[in-house]
Amino acid sequence: MSPRLAIVGAGVVARRVEKRLALAHDGRSVVTVDSRLVDLATSRRLDGVDVVVLAQQGPHHPAAVALLDRGIHVVSVGDQVHDVAALLEEGDRADSRDAVLVVGAGMWSGLTGLMARHLAGSFASIDEIHLALHGTAGPACARQHHRALAGTAVAFDDGAFTSMRAGTGRELVWFPEPVGAYDCYRAELPAPMVLHRAFPQVERITARMSANRRDRFTSRLPMLTPPHKEGGVGACRVELRGADASGARMTVIGGIAEMVATAAAATACAYVEATIRGSMRPGLVVPGEESVDTTSILRDIVRFGVRLQEFTGVPNS
């Protein structure tokens, strides 16, 4: 019997997840639910649903709790720091309900975490992971991007989480073409918290986000203009530093350049596929976790239309 899937949300990412899941398997039942209109804890529309993708704006924690209590697997693409922190504490609940809870299954924590795990295979030990992000998906994502520059940035540094003012710490980052180089700044992103779960031995984990002067200048004000229906081509970049088997220092860089909603939807869909296959044990799953078959999930992401890239050194002829 074909698994029943549901999507909570009506934004760009939710629509793209729905389209990809329906295309991936003919005859698969995909239900769309608006969490503002129905109670997820009791809604009859979710009867018999196996996996729910949470792609709505706002916090995902209350919805995830309601769904886990019904024994439904949950894949969340949420990227608000406090919401993700609350979701990371729900591992025992998921485990007790024999359900999988995937946290941060979008582009910013999900895809970067998976790429970091894949690239980590080249190292004997990793010391540092540095993430950089560019672009937004739909309007809700753009508003979150705006708020993230005015909040408190979290980083993992020398064995402890540190907080710094968002919008500081400029660094010029080269993303895959056609995005190219952008100045990136600290921002209120949950990726360091999520990746620390997957890479507890790593001493430094940072995340930066691209911004221009106007973004930084207006970050503490309401958005002056309504956000676009969908941002342009976005990008993410994952840089790992560590040592090889001989102890020599090495750096490996991966990334993508893609519409953010497409990359987020592909990552969420790949996690749905992995959940349906039963390749993840019940409980909390964070992107890049060693116990999960990262390669097969990355292969699904490629199948869903995202081109993964690796920086192989200074171009020459």
Added chain:
Amino acid sequence: MKFVRRVLAALTATLLAAAAIRIGGSGGTPPQHGGWQPLDLPDP
């Protein structure tokens, strides 16, 4: 007549200089190695 000769001489000098730069330029092929390349995923 003198003016026409000067103009022709100037045009000829410009053309010769442009040709020398164009022919003498190294040109070459675009980068074949390095840069961003597709990530290799192991076969299942």
